Amino acid sequence: MNRTLILIGVVCVVLGVAWPWLRQLPLGRLPGDIVIVREHFRFFLPLTSCILVSVVISLLLWLFRK
Structure with missing residues (x-):
């Protein structure tokens, strides 16, 4: 649990530091x-963006599991 909390932090x-560049995506x-x-x-529904982010996160988790 401690390792997970440190990783989330x-x-x-990292996301906070990279925010100026991430905003331009x-x-x-x-x-x-x-x-x-x-x-x-x-009304704003980022359907394609959510699917793309989900696929990228799934691939990263799959790669780190192996």
Whole structure:
């Protein structure tokens, strides 16, 4: 449990430091992400971005398990 918490903390720090570069990735603006903009209303569903992130995380976990 201690090792897991330390790993989560390290990942959070790395993501925080890399945030200026991560913001420039096109996540959230991919084809398949649904955006509905109306007067006084905005709905955003990052469908494709969520699938892409899920696939990348699954592959990384699969590689580290072996």
